[in-house]
Amino acid sequence: MRLSTLTLAALLAAGTASANPVTYADVVFNEDGGVEASLTGVAGNPEEGAKIFSTKSMGNCVACHEVSTLDAPFPGNVGPMLDGVADRWDATQLRGILVNAKMTYEGTVMPAYFKTDGFTRPGNAYTGKAPDGPLDPLLSAQQIEDVVAFLSTLKE
Template sequence: MRLLTLTLAATLAAGAAFANPVSYADVVFNEDGGVEASLTGVAGNPEEGANIMKAKSIGNCVACHEITALADAPFHGNVGPILDGVADRWDATQLRGILVNAKMTYEGTVMPAYFKVDGYTRPGNAYTGKAAEGPLDPLLSAQQIEDVVAFLGTLKE
């Protein structure tokens, strides 16, 4: 019984360590700006990814991109490319890299870096006119990035 308990505890600890998300400073980009390693070690949820992409309070991807699969979300934009068939054009590594920091792939892009937290002018602290206090949170969490990558992986022609 004791050996079983110790084995179970060690397995759970190892799984938890693998599932811990990385910080932006630990993200490794390849020469094309892609991020090969999962940010969490946990598979993304495509349904949650779709919700993130169409929610104005989270990802709001539809503000810039047209996505037929998300036709129920109003006001699709035309600033970014149409994302229909995106999984036929880019793989998960490339999509993850674009979401984490699109400027690593497309230098002049206006797409926000959804996981980057430093190296830019800091926003103010609400409406106080003062700099934000403490470190900034990413626009999307590591798991949210993985969820969006999983959803984008379903968009094939």
């Protein structure tokens, strides 16, 4: 009976954890701007990560970055070439850069893909229609993990 109770408690705790996904406020950055803990506790899918990376309506990372193994038309050159990126940064650093690149590179123009608040909203001066309050992240926690998994495959 005790084992059944413990198993049930573990299942309920797991269900509660998935019902309450991690938010930007929950993310802990290390001193270098990296995020050590997975945002989902689930391994990322590199194939999905490549799709998110190269799809305009998702991450659209190819607007600024090039990966020579991807067949993406008109890759950008604003950001660094990402061939061999997994040799330069580990998953902790890559996750931190995706969640909020400004925690690592203060002056970067790279968007914070998981940040949801604290934005300057100049749209009110022009349209009066800028949303108030927190915004949805550009990428979900699992999408961040998928892109990290994809980038982690890019070795020289």
